[in-house]
Amino acid sequence: MTEVLSQDEIDQLLTTISQGSGSSTEDIMRTPIEAKRNRSIKIYDFKRPDKFSKEQIRTVSIMHETFSRLASTSLSAQLRALVSVHVASVDQLTYEEFLRSIPNPTALSVINMDPLKGSAILEIDPSITFSIIDRLFGGTGESSKINRELTEIEVAVLGGIVVRLLSNMKEAWSQVIELRARLGQIETNPQFAQIVPPSEMVILVTMETKIEEIEGMMNFCIPYLTIEPIISKLSAQYWYASVRRGFTTENLTTLKEKLSRIHVDIVAEVGRIDVSMRDIMALKVGDLLRLPNTKASDSLILKIGDRSKFECRPGVVGKRVSVQITHKLEEIHSEEFNELIASDREDD
Template structure:
C-alpha cells in the first residue's frame, strides 16, 4: 500500500540521503524487487485459486464420508480431514511418498486416464491389524503387502471410492474403479513425470496411529471438467429445479420407504379390565358395523380406501372398492416423517 509522506518526513529522508546514511541504489533496489514476480516456466500453474478451493471443498465432503465409513467398518475412532490441496509435477509427488507404500490406481470413468490413491504404510497396517482382530497397531517394519493383506486393502479402497463418487456428484457422475494396487511408486507411472497434477493430502488418524492419504489427479484427467470446478457452478447445480433425473432418484428412494397398511373392520372403546379378560371364542360387538359393510384401509394413521375381504388362493386378501381421500403433499411428508421417527 502506498503511503503519503509528510513534509517533515521528506526533509528527514533527503537529509539522510545527503549525509550518506541511506544509499539511493538500495532504495531503488527495494522498489524494483516489489515489481518482480517469480514464475517457473518448467511447472506452470494449471489450476486457479478458485479451482483449488473448489477441489478442497469437494474432498472435505469426501473426508467426512470416509470418516463415517471407516469408523463403522473398523469399529474404531477414525478421523480424516483435508490438510492441503496443491499443484505440482507428478515426479515431485512420486518422490514425496515412501517406498514401499500402498498405491491404488484408480480408473476415473467417464474421465480419461487414471488417478492415484496413496495410503501411508502406518495407516495401511493399522487398518489391516484392526480388521484381523488386533488393536489397530501399525507395523514398525516397512515392507511389501502380502497377497492376503493386499486383498484386504482392495476392499477398503473400493469402499472409499464409493464416498469419492458421492463427493464429486455435484460436478460429474464419477464412477471410480480400482484398477490395481502397487507398492513401488516407480511402477505407477500414469502420466509423464513433468505433467502437472493436483494433490489432495488427507490427514488420517486410526485409533492412535496417524498418517496421510494422498489423492493425486493429473491435469489431463480433470481438464474436461475444469470449467465446472468453481463454487458458482456447484451452488447453481444445487439450486437447480427438480429435473427429470432428480425426480427419478426421488421416486426410486421413496419406493423403498416402508409404510404400514392396515385393513380395519371397525373400532370401539374398551376398558383395560375388559381387554385383560378376553379369551378365545369371545365375541366383540362393533357398533354401527354390519356384516356387509366394507372395511377401511388405513395407510399410516389415515383412512385411504374402502375394501372387501376375500381370498386369493390360500391367502387372505382385500379388494379395494373405493378411494376415500387424496393424500396431499404436506400430509405425505408428515406421514413419511412419522414413519422415519
C-alpha cells in the same frame, strides 16, 4: 518519462516534509519512487508452472470434503470402528515431488479415471493400511511399526477397501463428471508407479485419516493432464449451478414415485381403557368392554404411525368398513415423516 505518484506516496511525501527531515525536495520525491521500483518481485519458475487457480483448488477441496464424509461412514461400517477422514490440504506440485514425499514401501493404488484420460494415484499410509488389514483379519487394529511390502493376500484385501472408496469418490465427483473410477493395480514401491513424467504438474489432496487411535495420511494425486478436460468445471459458479440443476422436474417425479410405494400404518382409534393383565387373561368371546368418557356419536381419532393426525367418523363404502376424515389435528412435519419412513424400512 514522468513518474505518477500514488496517493500513498503523496501522503508519505507530505509526512516527510512536515517532519522537517532536512533533505532536499528532490531526495524526498526520489524516495517513494525508488521504493516503488524496488518492490519485491515474485519469482516464476517456468519448469514448475502453477496450472490450477485458487478457485479451482477450493472446488477440488469441496469435492473431497464430501468424499471424506462418505469414506468415514463407509469405512466405519466395514471395520466396525470409529473412522475419521477429513481434508488436510490441497496443493499443486510436480509428480517427482509427490513421489519423494511418500514412504517406501507404501500402498499405491493406480486408479483408472475413465472417462478421463490417464490415471491417478491413491496412496494410503502404511500405519493405516496395516491397521485396516489387521481389523479385517479379526485383530484389534493396534498400531505396530511394520515396514515391509504387502503380501498377495494383503494386496487382495486392500483392493476391496480401495474399490469401496472409489464408489464414494464417484458420488463426490458426480456434480462435475460421471466418474467411473476403476482400480488398476496396487504397487508398494513408488518408483514402479510412473503414471506421468516426473516434471508433470499434479494436484495433491491430502486427507488425515484416523482409525480409533491410529493416525495416518491418505493422499490422492491427480495429474493435470488427467483433469485438464474438466478444468473449466472446477469453479464455484459451475459447482453451485450443478447443485441447483439437481432439483429437476424429473428428479421430483422419481422422488414422488418412490414415496408412493412406502407403506405407513393408519389406525382409527375408537377409544381407550386401562385393563389389568388379569382381566385381559380372563377375556373370552362375547365379553364387552366399556369405554369410559366415550360416546357413540364421538369422532374417532385417526393415527398415522403413533401420531394422532385427524378426526374421523366411521361408515361403510360398498361392503367395506371405512372412515371419513372430518378434521385435521396437526401438520405432519418433515422430521416425523422421516421417522415414519425409517421405521417402515426397518420393518421391511
